[in-house]
Amino acid sequence: MRNLIIFLRRYFNFFLFLLLEVICLIFVFRTNNFQRSVYLNSANGVSGKLYSRYNDVQYYFHLAETNDSLVAENLALRQQLATGFDQRDTSAVIVMDTLRKFTNDTARKLLSTEVRKFLYREAKVINNSVNQTTNFITIRRGTKDGIRPNMGVIGPNGMVGVVRTASENYAVIISLLTKSNGSTSSFSFSSRLRNSGEIGTVYWDGYDGGYVTMKDVPRSAKLHKGDTVVTSGFSAVFPENINIGYIDTFYTGEKASTSYTIRLKLATNFYNLQYVYVIENLLRDEQTRLEDSTRKMLK
Known part of the structure; x- marks a missing residue:
């Protein structure tokens, strides 16, 4: 004091x-x-x-909280994409029969021209490798969240890979960055040129984590640097029009070759992957059962 x-x-x-x-x-x-x-x-x-x-x-x-809210918002938007739905038959006969037999609410559901095919779930990446021959990604989602093996996985910008195994709380994804065995690739994807529609096969050659190769594109295709390559939708794993990458260079190799080999810059940055979306094909079991039974019939 x-x-x-x-x-x-x-x-x-x-x-x-x-x-x-x-x-x-x-x-x-x-x-x-x-x-x-x-x-x-x-x-x-x-x-x-x-x-x-x-x-x-x-x-x-509050960046983490902001990122989580953006991921949730993107998930909600992806659930509304047209590629997540299939079209139903709405012929006049079906319409009339339905109106006679069912209440308004039931009829409205049955008369819907769209049926959901793909369902998306967001997941946080907790482990990721990019420099191995076979690269894996671990996510904090598991069987209790509906994750199962052989589900497709995409990122905010494009394709990521396929779920390989899943436990109750975690799942391991085999990355698109998994080295191919050349023409008999054990891990390749059906792809398509967005502009012209030609089909090819995409795989990773094991050298650069930022690029993949697309093969079997016919020489009649008109290619330009920067053109987008997307999923074809021919598999039961991925919807169509998911970005894979962008044309960087292309060549034909031998003179007698009838197809291009294209080097693609990946749409997904695997070196900075924080969140992914796991895709469930709700109609996959029906499709695969029908295809398997048809193969057995032809043997």
């Missing part, structure tokens, strides 16, 4: 000056419109900068 009194006595004149200065400024700003407007504008500018800095800091500490 004694030290405080000594301090106040020593700097009494200085504190008195500050007090009188503040009182004078208050009278000036209250009684003069011009000075008041200058003060308010300056104060708003300073406070605005302070609030901006505060919001920047606050935003930084």
